[in-house]
Amino acid sequence: MREEILKLIEEQKLNDLRKYLESINSADFPSLFEELEEDKILIIYRILPKEKAADIFAELEPDVQEKLINCLTDKELKSVIDELFFDDEVDLIEEMPSNVVKRILKNVKPEDRKVINELLAYPEDTAGTIMTTEFIDLKENMTVEDAFKKIRKIGLDKETVYTCYVLTIDRKIIGVVDVKDLLVAEPTALVKDIMNPNVITISTLDDQEEVAKMFDKYNFLAMPVVDKEQRLVGIVTIDDAIDVLQEEIQEDFEKMAAVIPNDESYFKTSVFKHARNRIVWLILLMLTSIITGGILNNYESAFVSLPILVSFVPLLMDTGGNCGSQTSTLVIRGFSQDEIRLKDFFKVWWKEIRVALLVGTCLAIVNTLRIFIQYGFDQSKLALVVGLTLILVVVLAKSLGCILPMLAKRLKLDPAIMASPLITTVVDTCSVLVYFQLAVLIFGL
Amino acid sequence: MREEILKLIEEQKLNDLRKYLESINSADFPSLFEELEEDKILIIYRILPKEKAADIFAELEPDVQEKLINCLTDKELKSVIDELFFDDEVDLIEEMPSNVVKRILKNVKPEDRKVINELLAYPEDTAGTIMTTEFIDLKENMTVEDAFKKIRKIGLDKETVYTCYVLTIDRKIIGVVDVKDLLVAEPTALVKDIMNPNVITISTLDDQEEVAKMFDKYNFLAMPVVDKEQRLVGIVTIDDAIDVLQEEIQEDFEKMAAVIPNDESYFKTSVFKHARNRIVWLILLMLTSIITGGILNNYESAFVSLPILVSFVPLLMDTGGNCGSQTSTLVIRGFSQDEIRLKDFFKVWWKEIRVALLVGTCLAIVNTLRIFIQYGFDQSKLALVVGLTLILVVVLAKSLGCILPMLAKRLKLDPAIMASPLITTVVDTCSVLVYFQLAVLIFGL
Structure with missing residues (x-):
């Protein structure tokens, strides 16, 4: 080209x-x-x-x-x-x-x-900021022929023309009519007889993400935006709704990867700005993992007398983190697709606990086999400690993966901030504690 | 209700x-x-x-x-x-x-x-499976009036009616015309004079995700699907395209959290199936982290003589994992939004290395301050080892976070599988190795 x-x-x-x-x-x-x-x-x-x-x-x-x-x-x-x-x-x-x-x-x-x-x-991220004030408005006593005359006169774009709104004299919305319905109607028919009086409206201050989701649900090409007095002030068209949907998803991805969301594209963002968007969470998470280090410090005498214990720390930390992020991702996505609600808390938790027990037991068995193969049957105590810890850590990770996003939602925060990075760090602390406590008990260190 | x-x-x-x-x-x-x-x-x-x-x-x-x-x-x-x-x-x-x-x-x-x-x-996930065979087809010599007669006769739904396709006698597509354009044209005008002859078509075997992205780009309400001979066989409408977009994004989220994607909703999926979808990656990643444990084993004498070394392992592992997942998420998303391409490899890598140096240095400084506060100035050697490792780990994590998804793309695999869980595990291995190697060198252990 x-x-x-x-x-x-x-x-x-x-x-x-x-x-x-x-x-x-x-x-x-x-x-x-x-x-x-x-x-x-x-x-x-x-x-x-x-x-x-x-x-x-x-x-x-x-x-x-x-x-x-x-x-x-x-x-x-x-x-x-x-x-x-x-x-x-x-x-x-x-x-x-x-x-x-x-x-x-x-x-x-x-x-x-x-x-x-x-x-x-209009405040940022509201329907008011994405609406356009250009639309076709009809009166209820117009004939279909009059309606077409008005559409031809105003013209406008595809998305803005195919859905027409029927207004009273003081611009209150009383009906909606698709061009398709006008097309199949008699030219002399009245708009009020064809229009659908059950209009689903959005308010200027509605969150743009909620608006975008309504498009996904109702398959509209455009939606009317009304003010407090139910007067039509604009419409949101489907192309803008799709853009919002994409933007919000990108934001979720970034939040869930511990990056502060950024409107600009990857290449348009400067190195300095990239660093700034990432450093905040990294410092916060680094400071949190000091706690895990402190716990390790406490068990110094345990791992000095049995150094092999240390070599299982990465396995436990990684598995805990992965299990937590699996659950938190599913719960966060469930929220954003309105599949999971706050009232489902115990239902989700109970499901996750059962999944965790199944998954944890599987992992413990695989790990026990591996210890027997690598170190022989002498290390059955070690296999027991690691296996038990694995099951407990998986249950804990999956519980936190469900509880923390739910808690964020309850506190009206964005659940996406409770994604893998934060949960990994929290789970790490707990898993190290559980692991060494069990080791001390079982080995009698 | x-x-x-x-x-x-x-x-x-x-x-x-x-x-x-x-x-x-x-x-x-x-x-x-x-x-x-x-x-x-x-x-x-x-x-x-x-x-x-x-x-x-x-x-x-x-x-x-x-x-x-x-x-x-x-x-x-x-x-x-x-x-x-x-x-x-x-x-x-x-x-x-x-x-x-x-x-x-x-x-x-x-x-x-x-x-x-x-x-x-039609094979799964192709345009053929999401298209409908109901659409309005016109002939180029029809008048606008004839066209409206045909539209009224066939009727159909909103998305399927607002875009009409102009076909030759052997059903090859030669033009597209919006109802909006028909509305503003003279009733006696010919379709061929109004239609847009530059039709963007999709093929029945095109990937449904690519099709959905084209809707996002071109703001169409419907797109024509043609067979190998350019004959129109169906159309994909915007509501189905949005559904595909949502599905594919959900799949990406799941893949990136080490969950095998699943069409069913969270609650509809049984506990057993949930466990099955999660266990595969968990076992794989657990076995990979055995390597990290093996490396720790190798440095047994080092941490037995200087146990405080162990307490920094979680901090290094977590930071490496978080840095890697930040970069891999941005790169994977960049791919799926066509913002980043394979040919940008060195551009992205060079950007990530600079970001990594900035971020790594910041983290090293914060951590050095923290060591001085916690342990006093005696531990300057420790601060040096941890600080240097931090910078190296961040550079490494951000490099892998960019290289691995690029590699997957190059091998025509889905880059989403190279997300945080896998990168975390790989980075862990490297960071432990670098850390103890530096410690042995600097402390002369």
Whole structure:
């Protein structure tokens, strides 16, 4: 793609270039732009039809947007902004440095500036920040024919046009109607007879993750956002909901790996910022594992007189950590998919304990066999200590893997912070304690 | 909701019940059914309008579907199946036990049975298994008016109706047109003048995850699936793509926590199956950590003469594991979001090494301070050994966290298997080795 475009630019075949560009889907431009130099991007951008240019602009990474804005004349910038949807404009303003924001706001129509300022005022991660204020609203006494006239007049984008909302005079929402239902209805039928009066709405302050989950559940293409008085103020479309879903999942992955979540992509994040996002949890966890070290210290005399004990510490620590992270991952995911709820606490715990007993016994048997093979039958006491510890550690790890995320949820914290790294550290402490205590008892050290 | 329905059933107010049921969204029925007994479900199900009943049926969990089928008469079953989309029918047949499948196939229209058998033949996890064969196809010489006539006649569901495909006589796809574009066009305009001839298609054998990602990228509501001869055989709709996306992410979470992925929900999976899904990796990882134990064994004389060395083993192991899982998670996620590619290997590695040096130095400083506070300045040699090991371990952990997933990708394995549990175990071995080797050198043990 890149070579073909460069060739056409070089040969000044702008008409062919326009045709070629038309055949490329808007979503393929961002990656294309990353491989091109600024002056080439500008040539391409100026050739594109206005609407497509705006589509592409909305999909670009913030740093490419900034570069592009700095190259555009005020008139060009104005035409880009005029074509953007409100939600994309707001995203843009939030990402740009203040001097660019000034230039953008200067080129926004005065009547739009009010809407943008309102959208900017919603708290982070709420439905208000991802909604757009462009949608099709109908009146209940319109005929189907009138409705189509209005749809044709307003136009808009796919997701924003296929679901229409029926409003009262004071803009309260009383029904929803799909274009599909309008299509199969008689032209003279009234909107109020076709609309579905059972509208599922979201509030401007709803959490964006909850909103995204509702899309997954109800298979909507768009959902209406209402204010406290049930007046329609905007809609969230499915493409934005999918983006939120992806973002939130990425956040969960990062939290669960003890990384502070970061909006920017891996390569766009500087080395220093990467280090900053990772060091906090590492220091915290390192300090916690000092406790485990302290416990080991306490049993100095035990392992000095029986040094082989030490060689099982890694096995116990690793197994405990792995068992804990298995359970915590399943519980955390269960929460985020609404499969597990707080009231299921004992049900989950009881299940985990039974799984732990099964798994722990299996591991103990394998380990006993291995000790007999490696050290002979003389070491049956050692096999007993390690085997018992294994079973206890697995039960403990799986219990904590279920209790800690549940506790976080109960305290209205994000359960994802209770993922493997933290649980591993806690389980480590306990397993070392149990192990040496059992060893002291059984060997009589 | 439940109480109200039970009351209406008890009072035999079936008309009120019908009205009340109409106000509930289809997507809310599955959770409602889980709280009700079979006979109540059957009453509700029989009252519902046919189309809504089929909608709800498709969303039910397999075990509820099975129960319901066993209660329905053949005639009722036939009417449910007639209303289902092909992709939902195929899902149903794949989930049900053979005696139920027999009953279903008996009640399928003979002409449909052929299509179902074809859909069943596609390999698992391909586009063929998630597509439906119901879509709107137009001819290029149709007028917009004709197109609307056809759309009205065929009807279908929202996602399947809003994108129409333009086919030649031998069913090759030559264009795509959105209902939105038809709406704003003149009724006498020809489809070929409105359609977009640059169709992005998927093949029946494409991986379903790749297909789902394309929806995320291009913001389509539906995508056409073609066979080897570019003939349109079906479409994948956005609701199914979102489901695939969710499934694949859940699989990644499970793989990364050393759990063998499982299609069923947490509670539906038996204790025995839970144990089976977890034990494989646990045994494998446990056996691997024997190597770490063996290395500790080798340095017996070192820690017997200087027992305090042992108390830093947990700290080093935990930190190594956490650093490795931070990096591997970011790399694995980068892969699945197409942000990181194989060709970026050295770029990523170099970035991780710099991050590791920064993070490692920080941790070493914190730890040195802590040793001085806890043990006084006499232990400067110990601080040196632990500090140096920390830096080396962090660099090593972050290198492996980047190399191992890259290697898996290169070998066409799923990078997710190289997540924290495996990397932790590998890093453990190395960190213990480095630690005691340094200790022997610096303390001259």
